[in-house]
Amino acid sequence: MDSLVDFSANPSFPEGIPTHPLEIINYKLLLANVKPEVERLWHACKTLGFNLSSSVSVESTDGLPDSLSEHGIQPEEVFEIGSQSLRNLPFEEKLKFLHDANAGQSFGYKPPGANLTNASGGVDTVEWWNIAKDDVRSYPEVTYRTYATPINDAMDKLKGFVDKSESVSRTLLKILNDKLCLPEGFLESCHAPTELSMSEVTLIRNPGVEEAPTFSEEQLAIGAHTDFGSISLLHNILGGLQVLPPSTKEWIYIKPLDGHIVCNLGDALAVFSGGILRSNLHRVIPQPGPQIHWDRWTLVYFFRPHGTCEMRALVESEDVKEAVRESTNPFPHGISAIEWFQRRTKYFHKDENISAAESWKQAKGTEHGEF
Numbered sequence: 001m002d003s004l005v006d007f008s009a010n011p012s013f014p015e016g017i018p019t020h021p022l023e024i025i026n027y028k029l030l031l032a033n034v035k036p037e038v039e040r041l042w043h044a045c046k047t048l049g050f051n052l053s054s055s056v057s058v059e060s061t062d063g064l065p066d067s068l069s070e071h072g073i074q075p076e077e078v079f080e081i082g083s084q085s086l087r088n089l090p091f092e093e094k095l096k097f098l099h100d101a102n103a104g105q106s107f108g109y110k111p112p113g114a115n116l117t118n119a120s121g122g123v124d125t126v127e128w129w130n131i132a133k134d135d136v137r138s139y140p141e142v143t144y145r146t147y148a149t150p151i152n153d154a155m156d157k158l159k160g161f162v163d164k165s166e167s168v169s170r171t172l173l174k175i176l177n178d179k180l181c182l183p184e185g186f187l188e189s190c191h192a193p194t195e196l197s198m199s200e201v202t203l204i205r206n207p208g209v210e211e212a213p214t215f216s217e218e219q220l221a222i223g224a225h226t227d228f229g230s231i232s233l234l235h236n237i238l239g240g241l242q243v244l245p246p247s248t249k250e251w252i253y254i255k256p257l258d259g260h261i262v263c264n265l266g267d268a269l270a271v272f273s274g275g276i277l278r279s280n281l282h283r284v285i286p287q288p289g290p291q292i293h294w295d296r297w298t299l300v301y302f303f304r305p306h307g308t309c310e311m312r313a314l315v316e317s318e319d320v321k322e323a324v325r326e327s328t329n330p331f332p333h334g335i336s337a338i339e340w341f342q343r344r345t346k347y348f349h350k351d352e353n354i355s356a357a358e359s360w361k362q363a364k365g366t367e368h369g370e371f
């Protein structure tokens with residue numbers, strides 16, 4: 001059984017499980033630069049308050065089909081590519097496109113069990129395809145690598161998805177640039193559209209199972225992490241995503257909402273902003289309640305800085321300079337976005353030649369306030 005994209009065809013998120021309320025931000029209002037909406041976005045991206053993480057949900061305006069064009073991202077047809085390339089494709093075929101984890105490359109196929117979920121050697125249960133934004137845009141020219149036939153056949157749809165996701169990300173970026181009091185276009189210049197980046201479309205499948213497993217910390221679908229890039233635009237239908245809100249010790253579910261995109265800030269924005277913006281810790285556990293019998297599908301657009309951009313606090317802003325002065329965290333410098341990304345990708349991967357404890361340590365991003 002699978003969920004793909006139809007909320008109504010799936011068991012709903014179980015009642016009575018605590019969920020973390022995400023601020024609902026109306027994209028149309030952001031585009032119109034409506035001040036209270038911009039303020040709510042800003043607050044959601046940086047707050048340490050109890051009911052918000054750095055995540056926001058970008059609303060597709062009233063759920064009306066004609067207003068979907070406001071942000072224009074329509075995940076349905078891209079989810080369908082997931083069905084063709086993950087569920088219907090033989091495993092041996094998928095393995096021909098394995099990503100090169102040792103080189104810290106994410107693009108390609110990742111089978112279940114290939115990534116660590118903790119320092120004691122637990123491994124993930126999800127499989128995924130990562131499709132490079134630059135391969136989508138250059139197709140049929142290859143920028144980084146080739147992909148399986150169902151992905152090649154759907155490049156037009158992927159291109160539409162990439163273009164719209166880029167456009168939403170750049171709208172959010174511009175607002176954050178202004179609120180951080182950076183010189184005009186500064187954050188944009190860290191995500192230069194003409195440069196190669198590690199930005200990618202990710203399609204994830206966590207298979208449904210007959211018997212609900214007794215949940216243990218060892219049985220994570222995806223281990224606790226912060227996202228590696230700047231902005232993650234996340235589409236999902238079934239539950240399983242959990243966040244650890246700042247200053248708490250309790251993991252709590254994010255309930256997927258029909259027609260909404262969960263938007264999570266990643267390490268790069270946490271570093272660029274001197275810690276003003278938060279990259280929140282999250283993980284994925286097995287689907288809750290009766291949803292466990294359905295395949296769980298996730299579609300993400302990971303918007304990242306261009307590869308050669310330096311990961312550093314952008315002290316060109318007085319506010320960032322002040323935040324760095326007041327912070328006890330050492331901020332990275334002299335390391336490029338691509339190096340940051342490749343280190344994290346490489347060490348999240350389970351490697352028999354290195355202990356899980358060491359690998360997990362090496363994979364760390366801005367979690368727990370450590371930069």
Ligand SMILES: O=C(O)CCC(=O)C(=O)O
Nearest residue numbers: 204227236241284298300
């Ligand atoms: O599947 C999800 O809901 C989240 C996936 C995620 O956190 C990631 O791919 O970085």
Ligand SMILES: [Fe+2]
Nearest residue numbers: 225226227282
């Ligand atoms: Fe994530």
